[in-house]
Amino acid sequence: AYPNRDIAELARKYLVDVRRVKPKHIEILDRTQEDSVRRLVPEEFAGDVQKAFKAGEAVLIVRVDETDAFKVRELLAEDTRSTRTVATPPTLIAGSSS
DSSP states (O other): OBSSHHHHHHHHHIIIIISOOOOSEEEEEOGGGGGGHHHHSOGGGHHHHHHHHHTTOBEEEEEOOGGGHHHHHHIIIIISOOSOOOOOOOOOOTTOOO
């Protein structure tokens, strides 16, 4: 989460343009897009997004390969100074086998 959409956009650009992170999906949501939360965030973490919205914050949602997750989490928390960073457990992509 970031204080507003503009700062979330700067964090997105930093990840992609400067640090060359190759996300599988990246999107910024704010309180005007509450209907997208269910589509993008596992149900057990939707409350975290709602708290950010209530605080007036924007949320940067980044999906990366599991091997990149620790690096990206560190970049979000330390380099871009997100107000809160939550890493969700990995999930299988539809159609992939175990």
